[in-house]
Amino acid sequence: MADELVEQGKALATSGSGSVLACATCHGAQGEGNAAGGFPFLAGQGANYLAEQLEHFASGKRSNPIMQPIAKAMTPEQIKAVSAYFTQLPAPLDKNMLSAHLDLYPAQEQLGAWIANRGDWNNNIPACIQCHGPGGVGVGDAFPALAGLPAAYITEQLKAWRDGKRDPGPLALMGEIAKRMNDEQISATSDYFAKLPANLKNQTVTEGAK
Ligand code: HEC
Ligand code: HEC
Known part of the structure; x- marks a missing residue:
């Protein structure tokens, strides 16, 4: 069946x-x-x-x-x-590699890595990985994987939520988060997740203050 x-x-x-x-x-x-x-x-x-x-x-x-x-x-x-x-098709990202090379403690100047892993609590933006999983690999059926999505696509989705062009989803979580993000944060975070799998493959993931 x-x-x-x-x-x-x-x-x-x-x-x-x-x-x-x-x-x-x-x-x-x-x-x-x-x-x-x-x-x-x-x-x-x-x-x-x-x-x-x-x-x-x-x-x-x-x-x-x-x-x-x-x-x-x-x-x-x-x-x-x-x-x-x-x-049921394999996601185009290596979950083991992602979790082995996580950058959970980036330097604060690394804006995308910082928002993704730490959030921006001054502006009530939670760390993306809290819901999307370490490395943005996705969690269960409700929280999609972000690692390896095209940067332009991620940016478009966040702006669509900000502009009310995409349904805010379960508990309106993403609608609320996207509204609190400024353009610079959106662009840096999109870039971070888009490059994550490739960066890990090349072992050039940034070493922050651990
Ligand atoms: C409190 C939980 C939560 C947090 C924190 C969170 N998200 Fe989400 N995110 C969701 C849910 C739930 C969805 C699915 C929305 C839907 O079903 O339409 C989602 C979907 C997305 C999508 C759409 C992916 C796709 O394939 O279209 C993007 C992009 C995204 N989130 C980015 C982020 C970013 C960037 C952050 C950090 C600033 C973040 N999320 C933090 C819950 C969260
Ligand atoms: C001509 C190109 C094209 C074709 C053919 C196409 N798609 Fe898409 N699809 C897109 C684009 C572009 C987006 C991004 C839309 C956006 O930015 O919201 C997308 C987004 C999606 C999403 C949202 C993904 C996410 O992470 O939220 C789903 C699901 C999807 N497509 C399923 C399908 C299915 C199933 C088919 C075949 C029946 C299909 N698409 C055929 C171009 C296409």
Whole structure:
């Protein structure tokens, strides 16, 4: 049963159907995303999270000119199937490597690393890793992985929440957090998470005051 759903999702993701364009065209053959194009990875994200985003695109709660028509053309069964398919693909980040090289105590001048790991409590901004997990690897079905998402994509999401163009999600957590972030913090934090997996691979992760 579950396998059948995954197979249906795979067929839709790779070949599309009618006005539902093949997801692979933009999100990659393995759902790994495309940093240059600004397309987020879907592989390994929670199934409920993915399904909810597609429902929000379809209803207009989340606005995006590319995804809205695609999601609107999808049936509830197709949404369930692609979500089941993408969630079981391996996330394009190495969780062991991320947790082995965490930079939990960055220097305060390293703005992105600081916000991600420590937050900015003067402005009621919690550390991102409190919900998104150490290294931004994601936690369970509700908190998506951030590490390795394109920087432009992360920035766009935070600004969309600030401008009320993306549904604030569970308990309106992200809507509230994004509103408290200034442009400089958004840009630095986006950059930090986008570069995290690559930086770890190259072992150039910054050594802060430990
Ligand atoms: C023509 C390119 C294109 C195609 C084809 C496409 N997408 Fe997307 N997708 C995007 C873009 C661009 C975004 C980022 C939208 C935003 O900034 O909110 C996105 C975002 C998403 C998100 C939100 C991810 C997140 O982390 O919140 C989901 C889920 C998604 N797409 C699923 C799909 C599925 C399933 C398919 C196939 C049925 C598909 N997409 C086909 C371009 C595409
Ligand atoms: C209190 C918990 C919490 C904290 C702290 C938190 N987030 Fe989130 N974040 C969430 C939830 C829940 C979602 C899923 C929202 C949804 O379902 O639409 C999310 C989603 C996101 C997304 C969307 C990912 C995608 O694939 O589209 C981004 C980007 C993001 N958060 C960035 C951040 C950043 C940057 C910080 C730190 C400044 C942060 N978050 C701190 C709870 C949190």
